Amino acid sequence: MSLKIGDLVTRYSYDEDILFRITAIQKDGTYELKGEDLRLVADAPSEDLNKIDDDERLKREKEQQKKEAQCYHLFRQDHRLSREQSDYEMTSNYSTSTPHYFELRGRVLHLDGDPGYLQKCTMMYERLGIPIYGAHMKETEMQNQVASLLEMVQPEILVITGHDAYTSAQGEQKEAKAYRHSRAFAQAVREARKVVPQLDDLIIFAGACQSYFESLIRAGSNFASSPARVNIHALDPVYIAAKISLTPFMNRVQLYEILRNTLTGDDGLGGIDTKGVLRRGLPLRDDTEM
Known part of the structure; x- marks a missing residue:
């Protein structure tokens, strides 16, 4: 079987459960792989690969699109219920004509180690109506650029993600050396916290597939992956950031609700008590520009 860069493959040794794209071929014949929908990187010999x-x-694309559509539907349903509550809270004291209110949604700065995933995430942010500034860079470069980007973009939410993987042969789950990029993610979080120390002034999500969850939370993340060292979907960080962006700042984000609307759930994602960042105002007039 002839394999080349760009081919879609599965791995026999893992029951062909994940779809990968070949990104490089090493000199010894080992193939470097990137998850097509999961934020995972791996490598394998040619005899372990099955070309799709x-x-x-x-x-597989139809199955994945169905999962994403279900997740999007749940998110929109949850937001619709929240919006109805907001409508009541903002207008219940008006006995005559009911004015419309305006919203200032939380801006997201999204740093991603994969340009394809970043494009996919940006499209979903825009679909959900979330203000987004995306930047692609290597995971190891994020710690060097995050401070200047925070100063420039002034976001309420920071997403730090890309590729990661846990390798048991490299160490135990509590050892940072066993992870491909968890250490880099954690250092980027620390650099961000030097700029904005308070947990409620900048909401941070960090991590990718199989990331060292505990180290990312200790570094200063509000949300992170992966508590059970499982793979996470490319769009999972988007749904967490969007939920925070659309939750009023006087309300706490309900952890169960935020994880329920992701594709991975609480095996792949977790976090701490956090307030929303949405701000609403009255009145909204025809000549108002926000």
Whole structure:
């Protein structure tokens, strides 16, 4: 079987559960792989790889699109209920004509180690109506650029993600050396906290597939992956950031609700008590520009 960069493959040794794209071929013949929908990087010899044909690719794409559509529906349903409550709270004291209010949604600064994932995430932010500034860079470069980007963008929410992986042969789960990029993510979080120390002044999500969850929370993240060292979906950070952006700042984000609307759930994502960042105002007039 002939394999080349760009081919879609699965791994026999893992029951072909994840779809990967070949990104590089090492000199010893080992193939470097990137998860097509999961934030995971791996490598494998050619004999462990099965090249996916078009029929199988379309089948897997449809299954993935169905999962994403269900997640999006749950998120919109949850936001609709929250919006109805906001409508009541903002207008219940008006006995005559009811004015419309305006919203200032939380801006997201999203740093991503993968340009394809960043594009996919940006499209979902825009679909959800979330102000977004995205930047692609290597995971190891994030700690050097996060401070200047925070100063420039002035976001309420920071997402630090890309690729990661836990390798048991490199160490135990409580050892940072066993993770591909968790140490870099944690250092980027620390640099961000030097700029904005308070947990409620800048909400941070950090991590990717199988990341060292505990170290990212200790570094200063509000939310992180991956408590059970499982893979997370490319869009999971978006749903967490969007939920925070659309939750009023007087309210706490309900942890169960925020995890329920992700594709991975609490095995792959976790966090601490955090307030929302949405601010609402009255009145909204026809000549108002926000």
